[in-house]
Amino acid sequence: MSQYSSKWIRVSEPYPHVLHVELARAPVNAFNTEFWQAYGKLFDKLAEDGYDVRALVVSSSFSKTFTAGIDLNDLAGPEVIATDKVMGNARGALQSRKRLLAFQRALSAPERTPFPVILAVHGHLIGLGVDLIGPCDVCYAASNTNFVIKEVDVGFAPGLGTMAFLPKITGNHSLVRELTYTARPFSAAEAERLGLVSKVVQGGREEVIKEALEVAKVIASRSPVAVAGAKHLTTHARDYSVPENLAVTSVWNGSAFLTNDIPDNLKARLNKRTPSFAPLAVVSRWSKL
Template sequence: MSDRKDLSGKFIKVSEPEPHVLLVELSRGPVNAFHEPFWREFGRVFDDISNDPSVRAVVLASSLPKLFSGGLDFGGLSSLGTFDKDPGRKALQIREHIAQFQDSIAAPERCPVPVIAAIHGVAYGLAIDIMSACDVRYAAENARFSVKEVDIGLAADIGTLARLPKITGNQSFVRELAFTGRDFSAAEALQMGLISKIVAGSRDQVVAAALQTAKLIASKSPIAVLGTKRVLLHARDNTVQSNLEYVATWNSAMLQSSDTPSALKGAMEKKSATFPNLGKPPTAKL
């Protein structure tokens, strides 16, 4: 495992445990509570990863042995008192602040390579926003979740309410959790479709499982994986016909890549194909 100090920050550690695979670890003790410097660094780290053409898969985890994240650092809410006293101007400033927060937490979603969340212990509030912006979600059997914002007088506004209904397809379950703020288990998270796997054990075991999947993804054509992520994101927010037109246009270019004949040759010869790194990948939103 090699450190990637060029990508790490004060609150986030980045390492490369496998070729082309990054492990991004939230590392702000004692509970990975997010204040403004933390969430801005989170967005910056993922945007920097997006511009590294050697990266093909990312695992997002916590370096803390007992939990993933306690959510929002309530002390950070005091900054709202520094905004303009005029209600209209204050509202505009708060709205811009929220939009910047949303943009930072959405960074895993706009990252061109798959991001796998490996969750253990507590994952409350903002942790659900973060998970929802990832592509794949694994949880240790000891994971506990909560859409906690209602308990502090807020409607969740950083992505949970926008993404979770589309991830799970269960409006009733999502609304129950968002209205009550109650804890739910890894088993319930699997039942509702928030996660795709429960891993026996805690942090080390779920991170190992996520890294194994990331290693497999990294062995595939990076052109194919990048395209698959983009087409799936487009499909989520558009009609079937619109998505068919989108992927036809996308593949009219990407089928000209050398990755396709390399993959076909490898399949016919029953050998693992090797693929060159991407060029500097796009980071623009769809």
């Protein structure tokens, strides 16, 4: 998987159609510009290339810390903070907005993929680490995970996804506000009660990665047409009304029902064998445009 690995991101394929992405910027996976750009490009490239991945797990290479969040040295660099003397308030604000939009888009890349992305967190998950959860499909946490929505403690409001996602994907609006305003640490058990993670795995890095990969294997064994459709429609349902989602679902499934995966799957089950599905991506003349 060298074609997808980069300076601080290691990509492997431990099982057929299952990728494992390890964040590996020593010592604590602090995100500078180069790191978050590489993170976003990885998911976009996998989707654009049509690589036959059907589930992907993201973890950290470091057992004690998943990520320390934004690299504050990078955040305070001269190319980030425009001074009044150089650009003026309005121009500086527009430049900052442009950079922030690019940052948001990079961290949101997992949501744009047709395959599910499982986040397997462990150790310290600080600031930006919480932002990573929303765009992923599933999040498992090791019991040793320590979460902190850190931004207010640094001096700014969370701006990379926490405020956009958490009120929609969790079940306790009051607690989301408390954790954001106070920047107090909270445990994996509290994150599970909040609905931020779907499962707490006893142990640390190795245990949560193992559990996440097992789930990824199950997902990868399903029809990629069905899984991609389920992902798209679930994401759509988050931001639209029930009638709107039902309308979109009818259009989507109206075409998706034409797949050979359905009769192939039924035939395999009747014959008591494991079904096999073709890759989701189909090479066509459009890929050359």
